[in-house]
Amino acid sequence: MICVFGAGSIGCYVGGRLAAAGADVVFVGRRRLADELAAHGLTLTALHGTAARVPAPKYATEPEAAAGAGLVLVTVKSAATAEAAAALAPHLAPGAVVVSLQNGLRNAAVLREHLPEATVLAGSVAFNVVHTGEGRFHQGTDGGLAVQDHAALDAFAPAFAQAGLDLVRAADLRGVQAAKLLLNLNNAINALSGLPLKTELSQRAYRRCLALAQREALAAYRAAGIRPATTAGLDPRLLPSLLGLPDALFTRAAARMLAVDPHARSSTWEDLEAGRVTEVDYLNGEIAALAAEHGLAAPANRRLTELVHAAESGGRRDWTGPELLAELHRAR
Numbered sequence: 001m002i003c004v005f006g007a008g009s010i011g012c013y014v015g016g017r018l019a020a021a022g023a024d025v026v027f028v029g030r031r032r033l034a035d036e037l038a039a040h041g042l043t044l045t046a047l048h049g050t051a052a053r054v055p056a057p058k059y060a061t062e063p064e065a066a067a068g069a070g071l072v073l074v075t076v077k078s079a080a081t082a083e084a085a086a087a088l089a090p091h092l093a094p095g096a097v098v099v100s101l102q103n104g105l106r107n108a109a110v111l112r113e114h115l116p117e118a119t120v121l122a123g124s125v126a127f128n129v130v131h132t133g134e135g136r137f138h139q140g141t142d143g144g145l146a147v148q149d150h151a152a153l154d155a156f157a158p159a160f161a162q163a164g165l166d167l168v169r170a171a172d173l174r175g176v177q178a179a180k181l182l183l184n185l186n187n188a189i190n191a192l193s194g195l196p197l198k199t200e201l202s203q204r205a206y207r208r209c210l211a212l213a214q215r216e217a218l219a220a221y222r223a224a225g226i227r228p229a230t231t232a233g234l235d236p237r238l239l240p241s242l243l244g245l246p247d248a249l250f251t252r253a254a255a256r257m258l259a260v261d262p263h264a265r266s267s268t269w270e271d272l273e274a275g276r277v278t279e280v281d282y283l284n285g286e287i288a289a290l291a292a293e294h295g296l297a298a299p300a301n302r303r304l305t306e307l308v309h310a311a312e313s314g315g316r317r318d319w320t321g322p323e324l325l326a327e328l329h330r331a332r
């Protein structure tokens with residue numbers, strides 16, 4: 001059995017694809033989603049046509065439902081990881097494999113601390129998922145899953161293959177996570193813009209905000225000895241220059257980055273929209289902290305973190321690109 005612990009957007013989508021392909025999947029999450037899925041089932045769609053349906057998903061609200069799972073996919077937001085691990089600990093089967101499918105750099109370490117008996121592996125989800133109501137979850141960008149390689153994954157790899165989920169088993173997941181975090185630095189910018197990802201990334205001023213944040217991250221990574229992995233054939237060190245290109249050139253040079261569903265938004269936008277606390281402390285805030293640890297400044301990431309916290313309490317979410325860029329320059 002596979003358990004998805006903290007089944008929201010990513011958990012329902014990944015677990016739903018596995019269940020639709022025949023895997024025995026139990027979801028653990030909140031009452032509101034349990035009720036929604038009991039009424040509507042799960043419907044999964046994707047940018048390039050994949051569609052799947054799970055009419056009666058097994059969705060529980062108590063952590064006991066994880067008992068007996070050989071594989072647990074943890075998909076809570078970063079701030080909820082420690083609490084989720086503590087809830088899971090008494091029910092985890094001996095020898096279970098726990099995979100963090102979360103953004104950020106530290107979630108697997110938090111899980112390991114609370115689940116010392118389990119095989120805990122870091123993972124990363126490259127694609128975007130938006131919950132559109134009535135049990136529907138839509139994958140709005142291409143991409144697959146990456147997990148730190150371990151022999152214990154052999155037993156579960158066929159279920160992912162069966163579901164058509166691309167599962168890359170990487171020797172160095174820290175590099176993959178660091179590269180993903182470079183992209184997640186855009187989550188804050190996207191949320192503060194109030195625009196869909198495609199519209200926001202099509203505007204140079206927003207991209208220049210992201211380039212500022214990424215340059216700070218790359219400097220912090222260098223100081224910390226972290227080497228972000230090459231993604232889709234692109235050396236991550238080239239990203240800031242690519243983002244700074246004028247719109248017409250960027251559209252041609254970075255077509256893959258704009259291959260996004262026109263309605264897709266970042267998970268940080270989703271959090272603000274739902275009135276939830278965001279993960280910004282684990283994304284832009286992580287870079288500001290890493291930079292500080294190494295005696296570097298990261299004013300753009302620090303300011304983006306502050307602006308998202310302000311937005312959590314009702315602050316602005318309609319920054320134009322030039323306004324946001326000027327604000328980040330002022331912070332330097």
Ligand SMILES: NC(=O)C1=CN([C@@H]2O[C@H](COP(=O)(O)OP(=O)(O)OC[C@H]3O[C@@H](n4cnc5c(N)ncnc54)[C@H](OP(=O)(O)O)[C@@H]3O)[C@@H](O)[C@H]2O)C=CC1
Pocket residue numbers: 005006007008009010011028029030033075076077078080083084087101102103104125126127128129130266267276279
């Ligand atoms: N959405 C996306 O497109 C992407 C997200 N990610 C990453 O994946 C991770 C999950 O994101 P996402 O799916 O969007 O998050 P969601 O908020 O949609 O889903 C997490 C769910 O877990 C629930 N939850 C929290 N704590 C517990 C608990 N102890 N027991 C049971 N349920 C719990 C939450 O409920 P409540 O809100 O009530 O606490 C929520 O429903 C994050 O790290 C995110 O950054 C990565 C790639 C893309």
Ligand SMILES: CC(C)(CO)C(=O)C(=O)O
Pocket residue numbers: 103126127128129141183184187197265266267268
């Ligand atoms: C896929 C991506 C980068 C989309 O913004 C994401 O990880 C998120 O929304 O959290």
